[in-house]
Each structure stands twice: as structure tokens, then as C-alpha cells.
Amino acid sequence: xxxxxxxxxKIKDSVKRIMEYGGTGVLKCVQCxxxxxxxxxxKAGFPVLCRLLIKKLLEGQFEELVEExxxxxxxxxxxxxxxxxxxxxxxxxxxxxxxxxxSELAFSSSATTSQMNLFATGxxxxxxxxxxxxxxxxxxxxxxxAYDDKAQKEIQTLLTESPMGELxxx
Amino acid sequence: xxxxxxxxxCNIPFKAPDIEQSFRKVFxxxxxxxxxxxxxxxCPAWGTAPSFDLTxxxxxxxxxxxxxxxxxxxxxxxxxxxxxxxxxxxxxxxxDPSRKKIVNEKLALINREFKGTSDIYHISHVLxxxxxxxxxxxxxxxxxxxLKIAVQPGCHILWPSDVYHVKEKNSFFPTQxxxxxxxxxxxxxxxxxxxxxxxxxxxxxxxxxxxLELFKTKLLSIKEEVDPDCIAxxxxxxxxxxxxxxxxxxxxxxxxxxxxxxYYTQLLAxxxxxxxxxxxxxxxxxxxxxxxxxxxxxxxxKEKEHT
Numbered sequence: 001x002x003x004x005x006x007x008x009x010k011i012k013d014s015v016k017r018i019m020e021y022g023g024t025g026v027l028k029c030v031q032c033x034x035x036x037x038x039x040x041x042x043k044a045g046f047p048v049l050c051r052l053l054i055k056k057l058l059e060g061q062f063e064e065l066v067e068e069x070x071x072x073x074x075x076x077x078x079x080x081x082x083x084x085x086x087x088x089x090x091x092x093x094x095x096x097x098x099x100x101x102x103s104e105l106a107f108s109s110s111a112t113t114s115q116m117n118l119f120a121t122g123x124x125x126x127x128x129x130x131x132x133x134x135x136x137x138x139x140x141x142x143x144x145x146a147y148d149d150k151a152q153k154e155i156q157t158l159l160t161e162s163p164m165g166e167l168x169x170x
Numbered sequence: 171x172x173x174x175x176x177x178x179x180c181n182i183p184f185k186a187p188d189i190e191q192s193f194r195k196v197f198x199x200x201x202x203x204x205x206x207x208x209x210x211x212x213c214p215a216w217g218t219a220p221s222f223d224l225t226x227x228x229x230x231x232x233x234x235x236x237x238x239x240x241x242x243x244x245x246x247x248x249x250x251x252x253x254x255x256x257x258x259x260x261x262x263x264x265x266d267p268s269r270k271k272i273v274n275e276k277l278a279l280i281n282r283e284f285k286g287t288s289d290i291y292h293i294s295h296v297l298x299x300x301x302x303x304x305x306x307x308x309x310x311x312x313x314x315x316x317l318k319i320a321v322q323p324g325c326h327i328l329w330p331s332d333v334y335h336v337k338e339k340n341s342f343f344p345t346q347x348x349x350x351x352x353x354x355x356x357x358x359x360x361x362x363x364x365x366x367x368x369x370x371x372x373x374x375x376x377x378x379x380x381x382l383e384l385f386k387t388k389l390l391s392i393k394e395e396v397d398p399d400c401i402a403x404x405x406x407x408x409x410x411x412x413x414x415x416x417x418x419x420x421x422x423x424x425x426x427x428x429x430x431x432x433y434y435t436q437l438l439a440x441x442x443x444x445x446x447x448x449x450x451x452x453x454x455x456x457x458x459x460x461x462x463x464x465x466x467x468x469x470x471x472k473e474k475e476h477t
Contacts, residue, residue, distance in 0.1 A: 040367035044380040077325035098221040122211030125180040142183035143206040151209030154280040162226035
């Protein structure tokens with residue numbers, strides 16, 4: 001019984017979709033593994049990143065990988081991009097795949113808070129820091145979107161008029 | 171005076187405003203004017219728009235960049251992640267005319283237009299390349315001579331180097347932060363895991379145990395190979411990981427030491443004579459003893475103090 005069935009239509013579809021999401025260099029990969037050698041995510045033990053993720057995508061496993069959490073451990077550090085001899089830009093492939101996973105809401109529920117904060121305050125991470133800022137001699141209100149209604153409305157417009165707006169997170 | 175727009179991000183203004191204060195103190199004293207970017211929001215963080223849609227990422231980043239463009243200033247930021255997000259977004263927009271068109275259609279909804287006139291720098295790039303090591307040396311009131319410091323440049327400041335204006339000669343053997351620390355009089359010895367990731371960022375949110383494992387490897391390399399008086403970083407995320415996770419490891423009995431942690435400009439501000447209650451006031455890992463040592467009479471090299 002074959003372990004992997006290579007279906008050329010499935011492969012073509014997988015490559016097309018990953019490239020559309022932003023992983024434009026994926027076909028240049030020769031599976032040398034330089035990326036995995038320098039990746040902190042691989043070092044930390046996430047099983048499907050860099051070389052192996054690209055291999056699976058090039059074998060047509062686009063939908064099968066949707067529940068894989070490894071992609072969310074990518075730091076976007078781009079050591080992979082720096083060392084890749086082929087110009088694949090593996091980090092862009094990882095993030096392209098994340099965009100597919102996000103469209104299927106296949107991310108940790110704890111990540112939802114960041115999206116909601118982003119919409120409400122314009123910041124992914126926000127805490128009321130007035131007393132802390134005054135303690136160090138700064139004005140209580142930072143000059144950011146957190147205290148600027150017009151800025152928040154602008155950011156909200158950009159988010160609602162986007163694929164993020166269609167997911168019902170805000 | 172050269173003027174830069176200070177892009178704050180999220181963690182610095184809300185979790186570590188003393189780091190923000192250190193920027194606001196040292197730069198004018200070194201001849202660089204700092205101006206605010208009013209209404210700037212999240213860069214946006216890697217786990218938000220960049221993980222959902224490339225055009226949305228470019229639009230939200232683009233909006234931040236247009237704030238600087240309207241003020242005719244380049245951007246400088248102290249958060250590595252923000253530096254990476256903004257630099258890559260600018261690169262994506264400029265490399266593809268059809269993407270630039272779509273992004274500007276989105277920005278037109280909020281009466282903005284991305285022109286590409288504001289370049290993006292990390293604050294350590296401005297210090298190393300625009301201010302220069304000699305000027306920094308001349309500005310010190312106290313010296314860190316005799317102190318040993320382990321440096322942590324972080325990840326995004328180094329890679330992908332092709333979209334950054336300021337690069338290291340060898341990004342896997344970075345020297346800029348080492349030179350910035352040496353300019354304060356301290357030594358910054360190399361250690362085998364200097365260019366390794368500290369584990370903060372997306373990894374920590376996804377799997378905190380893996381993050382702590384990476385962090386511990388890094389910390390032990392620092393302790394065993396350098397045994398420093400403190401750690402100096404130019405990344406606000408690394409600062410948070412180094413500052414808060416030593417306590418976690420200690421409580422678990424995995425380490426039996428604590429090393430004080432500073433953002434580089436906090437050390438610079440202290441050596442320039444600024445008030446620690448403003449520039450180095452917030453930390454989990456205690457550093458008061460070292461701060462007192464840094465600003466002690468025996469370390470004074472100049473009578474003039476900055477206020």
C-alpha cells in the first residue's frame with residue numbers, strides 16, 4: 001500500500017494556492033534543508049516547518065496540513081530566507097500557509113484576543129498604562145491610536161474592508 | 171539636527187515606558203531630534219494581519235508609514251518585530267506596482283496615500299551609523315569599564331538583510347551591538363549562542379514550554395561562557411523574555427542565578443547621567459544594585475551631567 005499518493009492535479013492546486021497566498025518562491029525549493037538547519041522553530045521541536053512543510057506542500061498536501069500547529073510557532077525571523085541558496089524565502093511560504101489556516105479559523109483561540117484588541121484599540125497588545133507612564137515621567141496617554149478615535153476608525157476601516165473582516169472576529 | 175519619527179509599537183509604550191523614556195532622553199542629547207507619530211497603531215504584529223492577508227498587512231503598515239511621510243521624517247523603532255514588519259511591508263509595496271496600486275486603493279478609503287518617502291530604521295542603526303561610536307563615547311558621564319555584558323541583538327534586526335538599509339557584515343556574527351556596548355566602556359565577549367533566538371514572539375504564544383526551552387539554552391550559554399554583570403539587548407521582545415522568564419526558570423529550580431537585563435539605550439542613558447527612575451525603572455529581575463554601581467563616583471569621567 002503506497003504511503004503517499006502523488007496526484008499531479010492536487011500538486012498543481014497546492015502550488016497555485018500557496019503562491020496566491022504569498023509563498024511565491026515555493027517551486028524553487030530543492031529540499032537542501034539549509035532553512036531547517038537554522039530555524040529556531042525546528043530547533044525548539046515544532047515538527048512541520050521549513051523544508052518539511054515545503055515538501056508536503058509540493059506533494060499536494062495543502063488541505064491535509066490545515067490543523068498543523070507548527071506554522072504558528074514560526075518567529076518570522078527569516079534566518080531561512082537569509083541562508084536559502086535558491087531564493088525560496090521559506091518564511092513567506094510558512095506565512096502564506098498561515099493565511100490559508102486563518103481563513104479556515106484554524107488557529108489557537110488565544111490568538112483571537114490579539115485580533116480583537118487590534119480592532120478595538122489599534123494595538124494587538126494593549127494594557128492601560130497611564131500610572132506606569134506617569135511614574136517614569138511620560139504623559140499618561142501614549143501618542144498612539146489607543147487614545148485617538150480618528151486613528152482607530154481608520155484602522156477599523158482597513159480591517160473590515162479585508163479578508164479579516166469576513167471572519168467574524170470583530 | 172536630524173529628525174526621526176519615533177514609532178513606538180505596543181510593548182514599549184504600555185509595558186516598558188522606561189525604555190521609551192530612554193529613547194526620548196538619549197537621542198536629543200546626541201543630536202537627533204525625536205518627533206511623535208500621532209495615531210500610529212500596531213505595526214501590525216506578526217500574529218495579526220501578516221498571518222491573515224498580505225494586502226491587509228501592507229495597508230495597516232502602510233498607514234503607519236504615511237503618518238511619517240506626512241511629517242517628512244524617516245521612521246525609527248526600538249521593537250525588532252515592528253522593524254521587521256514595517257520594513258518588509260514597505261518592500262512588498264514597492265517591489266510590486268500592482269500591489270502598491272491595491273494598497274493605495276485601500277488607503278484612499280481613509281484619505282491616505284503611500285508614497286515611499288520615509289525610510290525605516292532600528293534605533294540601534296541610528297545610533298551606530300548616524301550618531302556614531304565616537305559621539306557616544308564623548309557624551310558619557312560615567313564609564314562601564316570593567317563590566318562584562320552579554321549582548322542580544324535579537325532576530326528581526328538582522329534578517330532578512332536584503333530589505334534593510336543598515337546591515338551587518340555577517341548577520342550570523344553580528345558586531346554592531348557589541349561595538350555600541352564597548353563604546354560605553356564595557357566588554358562584550360562573544361558567546362556561542364549569541365545569534366540564537368530567545369524564544370519570545372509567536373513561538374511563546376503557541377507553545378510556552380518550547381519557548382522556555384530555547385530561552386534556557388540561550389541563558390545557560392550566556393552564564394557559562396560569559397558570566398556577565400548584565401545582559402544588553404536592542405529588542406523589546408527579547409527584553410521581556412529575558413526579564414520575566416528568568417524568574418519562571420528559577421521558581422522551577424532550573425536555574426539558580428539571575429542576571430540583570432537592560433535595553434541598550436537604558437545603559438546608554440544611565441552612563442549619560444540620566445535619572446534611573448525615568449529610564450530604567452521597570453523590571454522583574456532586580457537591577458538596582460548595578461544601576462547604583464554604574465552611577466557611582468568611582469565611575470565618573472566627566473562632571474557634566476545630562477538632565
